[in-house]
Amino acid sequence: MAFLDGQVAQIVDGIAAAGLQPRATVIVVSDHGFKVAPRVVRPNVLLRQAGLLQVQGTAVTCDAYVLSEGGTAMVYVTDHARTGELRPRLKALFSRVEGIAEVRDRADFPGSGCRIRTRTRRWRTSC
Numbered sequence: 337m338a339f340l341d342g343q344v345a346q347i348v349d350g351i352a353a354a355g356l357q358p359r360a361t362v363i364v365v366s367d368h369g370f371k372v373a374p375r376v377v378r379p380n381v382l383l384r385q386a387g388l389l390q391v392q393g394t395a396v397t398c399d400a401y402v403l404s405e406g407g408t409a410m411v412y413v414t415d416h417a418r419t420g421e422l423r424p425r426l427k428a429l430f431s432r433v434e435g436i437a438e439v440r441d442r443a444d445f446p447g448s449g450c451r452i453r454t455r456t457r458r459w460r461t462s463c
């Protein structure tokens with residue numbers, strides 16, 4: 337972080353040296369950082385090994401699938417009638433995998449700032 341702070345300081349100093357401070361706005365944004373991952377986790381392979389995702393040729397059928405995004409992933413159950421049955425099984429499956437730090441369920445969301453889409457497709461904050 338000290339290196340990045342120094343880079344921002346150079347920009348701010350350059351603006352000041354050029355006399356542009358009264359007309360300049362500096363906005364610093366960032367994505368979340370990542371740690372080195374010594375191991376790759378392929379969650380859909382885990383689902384396939386557990387019999388929850390099947391591939392025949394180019395056809396995929398599944399009880400659940402995972403969409404990964406950066407350092408997080410969302411698990412989706414495809415048959416909502418089976419959510420109660422599959423949720424604990426999926427949580428147990430992913431909780432024992434090396435490289436997965438935490439598995440959160442909808443019940444864990446209150447107080448975490450996570451948003452939940454309600455059946456009416458409106459967002460509500462679970463804080």
